[in-house]
């Protein structure tokens with residue numbers, strides 16, 4: 263028997279339209295939209311009717327960069343797939359794409375199986391995987407082809423973290439050549455890790471051990487240089503390129519210059535680079551450790567270039583790079599040596615709200631909010647049509663969003679499994695009210711009604727930006 267849900271009276275916002283429409287959901291999919299008050303909409307009936315009068319009705323967020331349970335620096339990111347996806351739902355995100363990790367000396371398949379085992383039966387919302395390549399060799403290159411065929415269509419490479427995830431230029435080029443042939447998309451962590459490690463060692467020798475030095479050694483020029491190098495290598499390989507967590511104005515300039523030449527080069531930034539800065543890294547009493555991530559937070563002046571890039575489409579996606587570590591017991595591993603602070607910030611729950619605040623602050627339009635947080639990540643990673651929009655046939659991943667209510671972001675009230683908020687005390691206007699994942703209400707007027715295991719693994723197609 264089919265089940266129908268009707269969302270009445272809201273302003274439906276997608277990346278392309280804003281309309282006062284009722285939304286009919288049947289068997290987990292969007293069945294139809296019709297103008298509110300129209301004959302068609304008035305005739306609809308459903309088992310469940312949700313009143314969205316005065317609210318926005320938006321596609322569930324697509325966060326294309328999360329790290330649940332990531333092993334890093336001798337510890338693990340503190341959100342499991344269960345806690346992290348539940349927090350994502352609270353924040354209006356209904357799909358994540360997390361990173362399975364290939365360990366050095368091991369097959370891609372082994373890493374992928376391990377990540378499936380972590381997530382299977384645990385997630386509150388749908389999820390897919392990218393694959394981190396830590397060991398590019400003949401056999402892992404061959405495996406890439408198989409993974410693309412089964413829905414792992416993007417691969418992250420690191421020009422940073424020598425000895426851990428790092429690939430040298432030859433390995434980067436070979437992976438790019440392979441992706442040019444198999445339709446995969448290379449995602450690049452663009453920082454010159456070899457040079458950074460020299461600067462880390464020199465800083466520590468000078469006794470510069472505080473968290474703020476993390477930002478100082480990971481220089482803007484070394485992000486820009488690596489971004490430039492990655493773009494040139496992608497050109498040589500004839501492959502598209504997606505640069506993750508872009509933080510510096512000079513790196514945006516590299517992407518813009520490449521795109522002006524018509525190259526298939528894309529970029530992502532994250533809320534932490536848009537709202538936080540080196541001022542946070544410099545907080546006293548080791549509190550700056552809460553803000554250690556890579557690429558690092560930059561001086562506030564870089565934010566204007568990031569917002570501009572998002573407006574001009576030189577940056578297409580805002581993801582969170584959600585990679586939480588508790589202050590107590592995890593960030594503290596780096597007391598006396600900033601290089602031992604596990605890298606990463608929490609944020610999967612905050613992205614939709616922070617970007618809505620950016621609408622109110624005049625940085626982006628409402629439709630651009632939905633584009634960079636829902637539609638564009640879905641398109642970039644082969645999910646669009648099913649995810650990222652509200653249109654007949656799409657999964658009924660829908661958020662009823664109250665644009666008027668004020669909230670204060672805080673670890674006291676958030677649902678992420680981490681003992682601090684990177685945005686503690688920040689006032690934002692707008693809040694998720696109700697969330698549907700494939701037609702099931704998982705947040706019902708600020709109450710969690712979902713369950714671990716509702717979320718399904720989603721194999722992805724190839725990037726819809728690059729075909």
Ligand SMILES: NC(=O)NCCC(=O)O
Nearest residue numbers: 555556557583585605606
């Ligand atoms: N970004 C970060 O600091 N941690 C997660 C790993 C990565 O994305 O590089």
Ligand SMILES: [Zn+2]
Nearest residue numbers: 451506556557
């Ligand atoms: Zn990275």
Ligand SMILES: [Zn+2]
Nearest residue numbers: 327329583585
């Ligand atoms: Zn990351």
